Amino acid sequence: MDHEQVVIKRGPRSGLPIIVAVHSTALGPAIGGCRIKEYPHWRNGLDDALRLSAAMTSKSALAGLRHGGGKTVVALSAGTRWDRRETLLDVGDVIAGLGGAYATGPDVGTGPDDMVTIAERTPYVFCRPAEAGGSGDSSGHTAQGVVAALRALVGDLSSKSFAVLGLGRVGSEVWKMLTDAGATVIASDVDDRKKRGTWVSPQECLTADVDVLIPAALGGLLTPETVPALRCRAIAGPANNQLDAPATADLLHARGIRWAPDAIVSAGGIIYATAVELRHETPDRAAEQVRGIGATLTSVVREAEAAGTTPAEAARRHVERVLASANLSGRVPAAGSLPLP
Ligand code: PHE
Numbered sequence: 001m002d003h004e005q006v007v008i009k010r011g012p013r014s015g016l017p018i019i020v021a022v023h024s025t026a027l028g029p030a031i032g033g034c035r036i037k038e039y040p041h042w043r044n045g046l047d048d049a050l051r052l053s054a055a056m057t058s059k060s061a062l063a064g065l066r067h068g069g070g071k072t073v074v075a076l077s078a079g080t081r082w083d084r085r086e087t088l089l090d091v092g093d094v095i096a097g098l099g100g101a102y103a104t105g106p107d108v109g110t111g112p113d114d115m116v117t118i119a120e121r122t123p124y125v126f127c128r129p130a131e132a133g134g135s136g137d138s139s140g141h142t143a144q145g146v147v148a149a150l151r152a153l154v155g156d157l158s159s160k161s162f163a164v165l166g167l168g169r170v171g172s173e174v175w176k177m178l179t180d181a182g183a184t185v186i187a188s189d190v191d192d193r194k195k196r197g198t199w200v201s202p203q204e205c206l207t208a209d210v211d212v213l214i215p216a217a218l219g220g221l222l223t224p225e226t227v228p229a230l231r232c233r234a235i236a237g238p239a240n241n242q243l244d245a246p247a248t249a250d251l252l253h254a255r256g257i258r259w260a261p262d263a264i265v266s267a268g269g270i271i272y273a274t275a276v277e278l279r280h281e282t283p284d285r286a287a288e289q290v291r292g293i294g295a296t297l298t299s300v301v302r303e304a305e306a307a308g309t310t311p312a313e314a315a316r317r318h319v320e321r322v323l324a325s326a327n328l329s330g331r332v333p334a335a336g337s338l339p340l341p
Contacts (some may be wrong), residue, residue, distance in 0.1 A: 002023065002050075003021055003023050003050060003053065003054070003057050004022045004023065004024060004025060004026075004030075004051070005010075005021075005022045005098075005101075006019070006020070006021045006022070006046075006050070007019070007020045007021075007094055007097070007110040008046065009090075009094055011086070011087060011090025011091070013083070013086035013087075013089055013090050013092065014074075014086040014087040014090045015083060016076065016082060016087055016090070017042040017045060017074070017075045017203035017239075018072070018074055018090050018091055018094050018287040018321040019042070019045055019046050019049045019072065019073045019074070019075065020049070020070065020071070020072045020073075020091075020094050020095060020098065020102060021046075021050050021052075021053035021055045021070060021071050021073075022053065022068070022069075022098065022101055022102045022308060023050075023053040023056065023057045023068065023069040023070060023071075024068040024069055024323070025068040025101055026056075026057075026068055026178060026323050026326045027057075027060060027061060027065070027066050027068050027322065027326050028060075028065070028066035028104065029065045029066055029067060029068065029100060029103060029124075030053070030056070030057075030067065030068040030069055030070030030101060030102040030103070031060065031068070031070060031102070031103050031105065031270055031274070032052065032053055032056035032069055032070040032071040032072070032102070032104065032105070032107075032144035033071065033072070033104060033105045033106055033107025033108075033110065034071075034072040034073075034074070034091055034104045034105070034106070034107055034110045034114070034118070035048070035049075035052070035071065035072065035073045035074070035107040035108045035109055035110070036074040036075060036076065036087065036108075036110055037073070037074075037075070037108055037109050037250075037263075038075075038076045038077065038078050039075045039076070039077070040078075040150070041058070041075075041077075042075035042077075044075070045074070045075025046073070046075075048071075048073050049071050049072070049073040051219075051241055052071040052073070052240055052241065053069050053070045053071035053318055054069060055069065055240050055241050055262070055263055056068075056069025056070060056071060056226070056270075057069030057319070058261075058263040058269065058315070058316075058319045059263040059264075059266065059267050059325075060267075060270065061318070061319045061322040061323060062261070062263050062264050062267065062270055062296060062318060062319060062322075063264075063267040063270065063271050063296070064201075065270065065271070065274055065294075065301070067070075067270070067274065069220070070102040070103075070104075071102075071107075072091055072095070072104050072107075074087055074109075075108040077246070082226065084114070084117075085117055088110075088114050088117035088118050089117065089118075089120065089121055091104070091118055091121075092110070092117070092118040092119070092120060092121025092122045092125075092261035093121050093122075095118065095121070095122045095124055095125075096121050096122035096124075098124075099266055102124065103124035103125060103126060104118060104124065104125055104126070105125070105127045105138060105269065105270070106126075106127050106137070106138060106139075106269075108168070108218070111137065112127050112128055112129045112132075112134065112136055112137050113129065113130045115127050115132075115134060116128050116132045117327070118130065122289070125272040126138075126164040126270075126274070127269075127273050127278055132228075134273075134277065135272060135273045135276040135277050135286075137169070138210040138268070138269030138270075138272060138273055139169035139170045139173055139269070139287075139318075140173050141269050141271070141272035141273075141287070141290050142170045142173075142238050142266060142267075142268040142269040143170050143173030143177060143232040143268065144177075144268050144287065144290050144291065145238075145265065145266065145267055145268025145269075145271065145290045145291075145293040146170070146174050146214065146216075146236065146237060146238050146265055146266070146268065147174065147181075147230060148178050148290065148291045148292075148293045149223060149232065149236045149260055149264065149265040149293050149294060149296040149297050150162070150178075150214075150236055151211065151294055152214060152257065152293075152294035152295070152297045152298045153234050153236055153260060153297065153301075154177035154211055154212060154234065155180040157178060157182070157183045157305050158181055158182035158183055160184070160211040160212065161183070161184040161185070161186075161210040161211050161212075162178050162181055162183055162184070162185050162186070162210055162211065162212050162213075162214055162246075163185075163186050163187070163188075163200075163206075163208040163210045163212070163213050163214065163232065164178070164185060164186070164187040164188070164205070164206045164213050164214045164216055164237075165187075165188055165189075165202060165205045165214060165216060165217055165237070165276075166188075166189055166190075166215065166216035166217025166218075166237075166239065167187060167189040167191075167194040167196070167207060167216070167239065167276070167305065168189075168216065168217065169214060169237070170216055170238045171187075171189070171214070171216030171217065171237075172194070172196075172236075174214060174216060174238070174323055174341045175187050175196065175197070176295055180199065184210075185197055185198065186198045186199070186200050186205060186210070187199060187200070187205065188200050188201060188204065189190065189202070189217070191292065192215070197257045198240045206221065206229070206230070207229045207230060207231055208231060208232065209232070210231075210232050210233075211228065211232065211233050212232060212233065212234045212235065212236055213232040213234070213235045213237070214235075214236060214237035214238075215235065215237035215238075215239040215242050215262075216237050216238050216239055217239055218239060218263075219239050219241035220241060220242070220243075220244050220245065221239070222235070222242050222243050222248050222252065223240060223244040223245075223248060223258070224244075224248065224251060224303060226239060227248060227251045227252055227255060227257075228333075229237075230255065230257060230293060232257060233256075233257065233258070234257060234258040234259070234260065235257060235258070235259045235260065236253070236259075236265050236297075237262065237265060237266075238262070238265060238268075239266070240262055240266060240288075241262065242259075242262045243259075243312070246312065246316075249310045249311075249312035249313065250310060252310070253310045258301070258311070259310070259311060259312060260297055260301075260311060261300065261311055261312050261315040263315060264293060264296055264297050264300060264315060265293065265297070265318075265339075266295060267290075267293060268290045270327075271286070271289050271290050271292075271293070272286045272289070275289050285312055297311075300314045300315050300318060301314075303317075303318070
């Protein structure tokens, strides 16, 4: 078992499966968003929580944060009616029961207003709206981090082409920033109502002949089946867990496609929220730290080249080193030690 603890509880108010996975607190209290989404079965939601919380440990470590990884998943079943407020209060109670070992934030299916509801039951919540004492919506900051990664990968954006796959809260911000920067952008989403600019089908977007493919929807899109059809030169986007399996990074490498690890590219939200809410940095300083994602990516890509390996492997080694040094120096903070804003 890789995870420190996993709580699965049927919410007493909502009747829904509430899953909180705490992967690691070796570097500090675990952080990771609350995902509310349909799954074929709640066990699929559990799988997602296990994978996503482990990815958060890597994300925090690569971002240089003194935090570990966790995730909340509320598994909905197709077509069932559910009560948002009851569900969020149930989530808040489960998080409260962890005594500070884990704090949540927004993710797929939740936003800053939902964090206010969760906060009725526990203080361990990021990204409430500013009027409610939080740092607000993290999507714009996550998008800034993606753009910093893109600049590190390809330099000047205006002469390059991009395919944005998924126009949710983060993807649509990235789309706008690229368009404003004068880049050539095509986009797609499973939801046609999000249509804007040059619009293609999800399949065309995935296989577009562009400088960079930007996965901005759900994970698992890079597989042994999809990789042979790709025509991009590089891939960098905010979607979590883009590879179906670690070995797919080698397939991308063999095809000469540079894959920027999503754990590096997607860290803007947690960097900004922890900077403002826990470290009491100014918004400008926090934004500067988000732009640091560019330098992190460059150093991991260089490390990979020097070691003759993939950026994915270089990132994995980096995380391993950071976690090992935390264990060695005995810097294992007790659960319940998350400083409150
Ligand atoms: N969805 C965010 C992520 O995956 C979660 C988050 C954002 C958690 C901000 C805390 C603060 O990184």
